[in-house]
Each structure stands twice: as C-alpha cells, then as structure tokens.
Amino acid sequence: MLFPRMASRIVERLPRANRGRAVLVTSARRGEGKSYIAARLATALVGQIDGAIALVECSTGSPGSSDGTVASISWTDLVTNRSRAVPPPAILGAGALVRIPCGNGEAATPFRSAGIAYALNLLRERFAFVVLDGPILSDTGVLSACSDGSVIVINARRTRREVVRGSLRAYPIVPEKLLGGVLNEAPRYVPKWLYRRAL
Numbered sequence: 001m002l003f004p005r006m007a008s009r010i011v012e013r014l015p016r017a018n019r020g021r022a023v024l025v026t027s028a029r030r031g032e033g034k035s036y037i038a039a040r041l042a043t044a045l046v047g048q049i050d051g052a053i054a055l056v057e058c059s060t061g062s063p064g065s066s067d068g069t070v071a072s073i074s075w076t077d078l079v080t081n082r083s084r085a086v087p088p089p090a091i092l093g094a095g096a097l098v099r100i101p102c103g104n105g106e107a108a109t110p111f112r113s114a115g116i117a118y119a120l121n122l123l124r125e126r127f128a129f130v131v132l133d134g135p136i137l138s139d140t141g142v143l144s145a146c147s148d149g150s151v152i153v154i155n156a157r158r159t160r161r162e163v164v165r166g167s168l169r170a171y172p173i174v175p176e177k178l179l180g181g182v183l184n185e186a187p188r189y190v191p192k193w194l195y196r197r198a199l
C-alpha cells in the first residue's frame with residue numbers, strides 16, 4: 001500500500017478548515033490493523049501537511065509506531081480533565097509528529113461527549129492534523145461524530161464485507177463522514193464495492 005497516496009486521498013476528502021482536522025481510524029473487529037494504519041497515516045501526513053501532526057491512542061493496545069515524540073499528557077487525562085485547564089504547550093509535546101498515549105481508564109472515555117469535545121478542540125488548536133487511533137466501531141461512542149471523517153480498516157484476509165456492513169449498520173457513521181475503507185494485508189483480489197471507495 002502506498003501510504004503517502006492513502007494520506008493524500010484522505011486529506012482530499014475532508015472539508016477545508018482553518019484549524020486542525022481530525023480523522024478517526026476504526027474497524028469492525030479487533031486486530032485488523034487500526035494502530036498500524038493510523039501510524040502510517042500520521043507519518044505520511046508529516047510530509048503533506050503544513051504543521052504538526054498528532055497521533056492519538058484512543059484505546060489500549062500496542063501502539064502502531066514509535067516515531068515522533070511522546071506527549072506528557074494522555075488522551076484519558078485530556079478527556080477527563082475536570083478543571084478544563086489548558087495544558088501548557090510543552091505538555092502536549094513538540095515536533096512534527098507527537099504521539100499522545102492512551103493512559104489508564106480508556107474504557108470509560110468513548111462516551112464522555114463533553115470531555116471528548118473539549119480534548120479534540122484543544123488538539124485541533126495545537127495540531128494541524130489529528131489522527132485518532134480509535135477503538136472498534138462498537139466502542140467508538142461519540143468519536144466519529146466529533147471527528148471530520150472516519151476510515152474503516154479492513155483486514156482483507158480475515159474480515160468479510162458482511163461483517164463490516166453489519167457493524168456499520170449497528171453503529172452507523174453519517175455518510176458524509178465515512179471516508180472509506182482501507183484494505184490491510186490485501187491479497188490481489190479486491191471486492192468491487194470496496195474498490196470503489198477504497199482509499
């Protein structure tokens with residue numbers, strides 16, 4: 001897969017904005033490569049976007065990357081920040097690519113809509129682009145609604161299209177915000193419906 005091309009196609013599909021845009025990376029099932037794809041996307045964006053990129057681990061699991069610098073504040077801290085104090089810039093990390101670790105308590109975060117709106121707002125002010133390495137669709141809560149777009153990672157070897165469709169029916173994403181599927185570990189054959197929307 002050509003990651004710079006995937007990144008530019010994702011950026012093209014997002015509305016323009018005068019602050020940072022946020023994209024959620026999710027999937028129907030666990031282990032399909034969300035963290036892997038989110039990290040490749042964030043790295044590819046460094047060369048394409050003017051400004052810093054944040055890669056946010058919104059769920060626990062192995063991080064998809066060790067690139068960039070790590071912020072000293074976690075996603076959980078940002079979402080649950082009761083004082084709503086704005087962390088000093090240094091705490092949010094410096095450099096072209098900053099990783100924001102998940103922290104503890106991730107299980108409770110996807111449905112904290114006020115906290116997520118606050119955290120994303122803050123990240124959009126500080127970063128030109130925010131890549132959310134999200135949980136699976138059933139656990140995304142308000143994350144997709146709070147993002148500018150979502151991409152669905154599909155492991156082409158083990159997840160059938162019915163599973164993805166079923167998941168999207170149960171946990172819908174508004175069509176304008178559904179940017180498309182990213183086929184991970186694809187064999188040569190790509191189903192047509194995916195091919196049309198594949199990034």
Ligand SMILES: Nc1ncnc2c1ncn2[C@@H]1O[C@H](COP(=O)(O)OP(=O)(O)O)[C@@H](O)[C@H]1O
Binds near residue numbers: 030032061
């Ligand atoms: N395209 C790929 N090439 C090589 N390894 C991959 C690829 N996609 C995923 N992996 C590996 O598969 C495992 C599961 O992927 P991960 O990104 O952690 O899934 P998820 O975040 O969706 O649970 C990880 O060890 C990851 O490094």
Ligand SMILES: [Mg+2]
Binds near residue numbers: 034035036060061133
């Ligand atoms: Mg993961």
